[in-house]
Amino acid sequence: MSADKYQDLLEELIEALDRQDKPKVKELFDELHTYDKAQFLMDLTPEQREMFRHFSDENLAEILEELEYDEQRILIEELGLKRTAEILEEMSSDDAADLLGELEEKESAEIFALMDDQEEVDIRKLMQYEEDSAGGLMTDEFITIPDTYTAGDILNKLRNLAPKAETAYYLYVTDVHLNLRGVLSLRELIVAEPDTKVEDIMSERVVSVPAEMDQEEVAEIMEKYDFLALPVVKEEKIVGIITIDDVVDVLQEETSEDIYRLGGLSGSEAELRESSSSAFQSAKKRIPWLAGLLFVGIMAGTIIEQFEATLEAVAVLAVFIPMMTGMAGNTGTQSLTVVVRGLTLGEFEGKGIFQVIRREAGVGIFIGIANGIVITIIAMVWQGNPMLGAVIGMSLMITLFVATLAGTVIPLIMDKFKIDPAVASGPFITTVNDLIGLTIYFSIATYFMEQLM
Amino acid sequence: MSADKYQDLLEELIEALDRQDKPKVKELFDELHTYDKAQFLMDLTPEQREMFRHFSDENLAEILEELEYDEQRILIEELGLKRTAEILEEMSSDDAADLLGELEEKESAEIFALMDDQEEVDIRKLMQYEEDSAGGLMTDEFITIPDTYTAGDILNKLRNLAPKAETAYYLYVTDVHLNLRGVLSLRELIVAEPDTKVEDIMSERVVSVPAEMDQEEVAEIMEKYDFLALPVVKEEKIVGIITIDDVVDVLQEETSEDIYRLGGLSGSEAELRESSSSAFQSAKKRIPWLAGLLFVGIMAGTIIEQFEATLEAVAVLAVFIPMMTGMAGNTGTQSLTVVVRGLTLGEFEGKGIFQVIRREAGVGIFIGIANGIVITIIAMVWQGNPMLGAVIGMSLMITLFVATLAGTVIPLIMDKFKIDPAVASGPFITTVNDLIGLTIYFSIATYFMEQLM
Structure with a gap:
């Protein structure tokens, strides 16, 4: 459906709603994607919204998951x-656990x-993490299959299992002790001859x-291997699966945090939706940082x-204060950005910390000499x-060298001490x-004061 | 396979390589995931690497795709x-096109x-975008199915089609004119009774x-709808599919660009891998920015x-220069960050630009008064x-208000003129x-100079 047609559908839906035409609303609403249903409802x-109360639990569960x-x-x-x-009983257990x-x-x-009761036990199990x-x-909505089955057996069984699972694209193969032994993609299953044993085609x-494991590390693994789940x-037994759509959200969230912290904002989740909070609330959140920096x-x-005394004797020195502090700040921010991003993307793995420092020190020397x-x-x-x-010139040269090093070493030290280096933000x-x-x-300037006057 | 076991495998592989034990190398190498194969080879x-020449084209194509x-x-x-x-003939056509x-x-x-010749035509078609x-x-490696088929027909056909397609998890349904009419997920196909018509189960x-469409917009759509592809x-006909793994890469790439630009770096692709370039190369890339700022x-x-004259009369004014410029810079960076991130995440859609400006102006007033x-x-x-x-106090109050507005309005104006506002970077x-x-x-200070002396 093109974007235009979609817009038409939305307009028709609003008209039906205004007319209180319940069957028409239901019919049109069902044509929307879940994400759009959720957005529509919130608008x-x-x-x-009263009318939507009469929708089924499954329908409302799907919508709640999107919000x-x-x-x-x-x-x-x-x-x-x-x-x-x-x-909540109809929602994905991970989304229900998050909400609760x-x-x-x-x-x-x-x-x-x-x-x-069983739902409660399942959800509480997820909530402990x-x-x-x-x-x-x-x-916890994943599919496991015994390694002794054939491809044909499983295809038949899937008819019942697939609708309930979060993703049916990977099937996890377990042995008699229910330990995880392998994985079979749905695609491999379909390509296989029906009487092949799962054992022989699984990876x-x-x-x-x-x-x-921290969610950032999870995202990194899924990204590099291009997994969908x-x-x-836990002790060789599969307790759950993580799906790619959750990882995409994690990537966005972690990135927003990094960017906000580099910009001197708290990066808390509430702040991520800052543009919808009031000016006073925003100011309150930003003032602690600014007051500290004051x-x-x-x-x-x-x-x-x-x-x-130096300044009164050589008043012209004041003219270069903004240039000196500005350049020190800028070069430091550049190094900080390279280091924070490098840490986030895991670029320094394998290389020693000292190699990174040595390189940035080299950058500082070149930058210092050129600008000096x-x-x-x-x-x-x-x-x-x-x-x-x-x-x-001499002051700027030395300042740029030291400032570049500071922009490198400070985040690296914070990282060593397990403090998120993005907190050592730009400001x-x-x-x-x-x-x-x-x-x-x-x-x-004081050292050379006599020559300056 | 746990991380430990994986490490063991890598060590065994290196030993086999040192012994020049070709069959063993092949056997162990085949146990690696493609991503790890590629990393191993590059190390x-x-x-x-000479030994790996003898691998099949398919094997090497897979590896090349990861690099x-x-x-x-x-x-x-x-x-x-x-x-x-x-x-290249064995590679995914999109990866081959990128490389060429x-x-x-x-x-x-x-x-x-x-x-x-046919490969060439296919790849050149992709290269024009x-x-x-x-x-x-x-x-262009996707699967289309005619709307007249039954679920059973298609499951049988898939045995041949699936191995060649980039993703087999969505099947695209076309009518007699080959226009795109619907989509069927592999999961829906498996759940369906074999004699159901595709038309009746497709979405x-x-x-x-x-x-x-710009890749950033594509990523946004896939993220919000949680699609895998x-x-x-083009004119109602399907010409290709975009898969989620490519979108994850786009998200990382676009984010890195934003972060680098906020940090006053060029954000060019080469810079994204800056940590592997030499100090001199890095310095050369950073100097233009710094020279401009100088x-x-x-x-x-x-x-x-x-x-x-004012400064000579009231020398103590110099003492507050760094505080004044520092605070102006910090509050501006905070606003810039909120606006750039808001634009990237599409948070301002629906709201007018003036609403954003009015809100930040409010923030500026609160911040100005408190710090003043x-x-x-x-x-x-x-x-x-x-x-x-x-x-x-009065100077800081007015400065913070104006600086907050500048940090808001400048990126918004740039965005209006289709300039990436992240270019209006922190520095x-x-x-x-x-x-x-x-x-x-x-x-x-000059206005009140007489009262200050």
């Missing part, structure tokens, strides 16, 4: 806890009480991950104050003072480098 | 153009001359994209120079000069805001 007023928590919250409140419990994990203890207990671990991402090279194992800015001021020479000439010509040019490195630049600049 | 010396262009280049040179042509597109005109012409468009991402809600159509830093100097009050008190107490405190906004901050600060 309605609570009164307009973010704050949107789910709105629907839950409209539907009531009893109906929510019924709908976000709710208040009291609310989730109430919902669990209304749910089927950290949200950003492999266990937190996985679903034994099944890559699996432990439930504790990845089994999670104090560092004052520290930079105290450095200048210490050199006030340029600014020496400019300062000489502009201010007509060769000695001033030499002092500015932080910039401000540290301001202090470094000013100290170097005024120290050198 | 060897050209002499060690980046600079690595492919190395293998191609070792294998020679004739063998390369044979291997990177080669020199002369080389690719030579390879085409050595290839099967922009690299970062839907057409550039798609493969007519097939979302498709035109070949010209997406058909590309000149802006000098412009900031000329602003200060214009106010030299704090710095007024600090400056008063520290320097024992109430008037100085008032001037600093750029920071430097513009330095100029704004200094001008406001010294203008206000």
Whole structure:
């Protein structure tokens, strides 16, 4: 269906809704993709949404799966806890676990009480894992098959199993002890002769991950091997699978976090949807960072104050303050970006940390020399003072070298201590480098003060 | 297979290679996943790689598909153009087209001359699309089925078709005119009774994209609908499909670009693998940006120079220069980050641009007032000069408001003019805001100069 036709469908749907034409609404709504159903529903007023109460639990479960928590919250409140419990039973267990994990203890207990006991056990099992671990991402709706079956047996069995599983594209093969022995893709199954034994066509090279693995690492593995699903194992037994659509979401989420932190924002999940929060809420979230940096800015001021005698004697030195701090911040941000991205993409694996530092140190030397020479000439010509040019040039050269190193070493140290280096964000490195630049600049200028006057 | 076992396998493989035990090498190598095969091969010396020449074209084609262009280049040179042509015939047509597109005109012409004519036509068809468009991402190895067939017919046919297709998980249903009419997932096919007509089980809600669509938009669609593959159509006929693994790569690539540009790096593809280039090459790539910013830093100097009389009269004003420029830069970077990320994720769709600006302006006012009050008190107490405190506070308040707006409006304007706003990178906004901050600060200080002395 083209985008135009889709737009027509939406308009027809809104008209039917305005007319309160229930059968027509149902018919048109069913033609939408689940994602669009969810978006459509959220754009309605609570009164307009009233009609959708009468939809089946399965239908509403699908829609709930597509929504973010704050949107789910709105629907839950409209539907009531009893109906929510019924709908949750129809949801993918991983999505149900995520939703219940976000709710208040009291609310989730109430919902669990209304749910089927077996469902509750299954969901609680998933809820014990950290949200950003492999266990937190996985679903328990996967398909296992005994290694003694034939391809034909399985194709027949699949008719019943496939509709319930999260993905039917990989079948996991287990032995008599129910240990994971291999994997068979649906495609391989179909291509195989019906009387071939599963054992003979399965791949034994099944890559699996432990439930504790961090979601970022999981995403990396799925990306490099181009898997559509990845089994999670515990003591050789398969306990769940992670599907590619969840990994795509993880990639987006982790990236947003990195970008926000580099930009000096907290990167918390709430902030990721910042554009929908109020100006006051946003300001409140950004002010702590800025206030911290305000104090560092004052520290930079105290450095200048210490050199006030130099500055009063050679007032023109003030003219180069913004250039010096600006360049120190910029080169530091460049190094920081390369290092943070390199760490995220795992580019430094295999290479030693010192190799990375040595390389960036080399970059710092080249950058320092090139810019130092340029600014020496400019300062000489502009201010007509060769000695001033030499002092500015030397200061910039050393500052750029040190600032590049700081932009490299600080995130690497944070990473060693298991602190997310993206927290050493752009503004932080910039401000540290301001202090470094000013100290170097005024120290050198003070040393040569007599020649400058 | 666990990570430990995998490591053992790799070690055994290296031993076999050292012993020149060809059959053992082949056996162990075949147990590796394609991605690991490719990595293993690239870690060897050209002499060690000699043995792998004797592998089948299919085997080498798979490996070549996993590699980046600079690595492919190395293998191609070792294998020679004739063998390369044979291997390219076995590669996915989209990967073959990408590789041939990177080669020199002369080389690719030579390879085409050595290839099967039909292969050449197929690949050239793919090469006509922009690299970062839907057409550039798609493969022509998809499966179409006539709408008149039954589920059983198709399952039988698939035995022959599936091995050749890039993905067999979606089957595209066409009518007598070969126009795309619907889609059937492999899972739905298996669940269906064998004598059901395809027409009756297919989904007519097939979302498709035109070949010209930008890859970022394609990724967005696949992400929101959780598709594993997406058909590309031209005049209602399917010309290719895009698979999820390519989209995951696009997401990573586009993100890296955004992050690099925010960090003041060029974000060109070569830069994305910067950590493997030499210090001198990296420095050369970063210097243009820094040199540009050096000149802006000098412009900031000329602003200060214009106010030299003020500065000589009230030398203590210099103490607050780094704080003023630093804060202006930081708040601008925060706004920039929110706006660039919002644009990338399509968060502003539906809302007007002015709504975003109004909100950020609100943020700027709150941030300005809060920080302005704090710095007024600090400056008063520290320097024992109430008037100085008032001037600093007022300047910071106005600067933060203007700087927040600049960090919002500049990327939005760039986006309107179809310039990637991530190019208005962190360093750029920071430097513009330095100029704004200094001008406001010294203008206000000069106005109140007599009261300050």
